Amino acid sequence: xNRTGLFVGLxxxxxxGLLFGIYPELDxxxxxxxxxxxxxxxxxxxxxxAGIARDAAMWIAWAFALPSIVALVVKLVRADRPLLVxxxxxxxxxxxxxxxxxxxxxxxxxxxxxxPRPVVVTQFAGEQQFVPWWDPRGGCGRxxxxxxxxxxxxxxxxxxxxxxxxxxxxxxxxxxxxxxxVTSGLRMAFGGHFFTDVAIAGLVTFVVIWFAFAxxxxxxxxxxxxxxxxxxxxxxAWPSYRLRQRLxxxxxxxxxxx
Numbered sequence: 001x002n003r004t005g006l007f008v009g010l011x012x013x014x015x016x017g018l019l020f021g022i023y024p025e026l027d028x029x030x031x032x033x034x035x036x037x038x039x040x041x042x043x044x045x046x047x048x049x050a051g052i053a054r055d056a057a058m059w060i061a062w063a064f065a066l067p068s069i070v071a072l073v074v075k076l077v078r079a080d081r082p083l084l085v086x087x088x089x090x091x092x093x094x095x096x097x098x099x100x101x102x103x104x105x106x107x108x109x110x111x112x113x114x115x116p117r118p119v120v121v122t123q124f125a126g127e128q129q130f131v132p133w134w135d136p137r138g139g140c141g142r143x144x145x146x147x148x149x150x151x152x153x154x155x156x157x158x159x160x161x162x163x164x165x166x167x168x169x170x171x172x173x174x175x176x177x178x179x180x181x182v183t184s185g186l187r188m189a190f191g192g193h194f195f196t197d198v199a200i201a202g203l204v205t206f207v208v209i210w211f212a213f214a215x216x217x218x219x220x221x222x223x224x225x226x227x228x229x230x231x232x233x234x235x236x237a238w239p240s241y242r243l244r245q246r247l248x249x250x251x252x253x254x255x256x257x258x
Contacts, residue, residue: 001162001213009210013203017134020196024132027194031118034189040125042118042191050186054150057183061153064160068093072233079237087229088216093159096212100205101153114138115146119191133196148184148193151201155180159209 020026036043044050071084072094083090113136120126120140131138133146157179161172184198215222 009206030195045190075233076237079241083230087226092216096159096209100208105149105152113146114140116140117145147201148197151184151198152205154183155202155205
């Protein structure tokens with residue numbers, strides 16, 4: 001998560017955006033590699049094992065977020081107890097996952113960017129017209145192709161990779177990139193997304209993670225401490241914790257000194 005990584009990511013974003021913007025037919029050519037003209041379908045989407053692999057990829061990604069989710073819920077219920085995991089890790093992982101795979105993907109783009117999925121365009125036996133990645137005026141009404149939510153979720157594993165011990169971090173980054181690429185390849189093979197859908201999903205996710213890491217861990221003016229996060233969550237959850245204790249007749253000690 002250094003400046004070189006950000007420069008590489010932004011450069012790839014620019015190159016892919018321009019190349020596929022000028023030559024949008026490249027998206028169709030890549031998608032055609034997975035299309036069978038004889039059966040007029042994307043055969044892999046009918047493969048049961050491929051479907052299991054797709055579901056497993058999402059479970060794997062969410063498994064990295066599960067400890068942070070559990071720790072946050074426990075803290076909100078038992079405000080008198082310290083966090084079970086690093087407070088900064090909770091903020092970093094859950095905020096980046098929410099932004100990249102939730103808000104930016106599904107709320108900001110997929111609901112309003114009308115790009116049809118490969119499986120429904122006329123070039124692949126569908127009824128809608130193909131549009132390049134930059135054009136939001138496609139015929140898709142909801143849950144559209146740009147950009148890929150599953151691709152963003154898979155590439156989000158770069159976030160837990162950034163928290164790996166320094167000696168393991170390069171290997172963790174490589175594993176996250178491979179995991180994201182394979183998962184995105186499956187989405188293309190199913191006819192669910194074009195190359196630009198998954199590539200831009202990965203790059204958007206990386207940029208979100210890069211800036212979140214810098215804000216929370218690196219930049220002196222904004223970086224947090226685990227103690228500060230724990231204290232803020234205690235302040236937030238303490239009133240409801242004290243109310244529950246009183247309702248059930250339990251003794252409540254004084255509020256922690258924060």
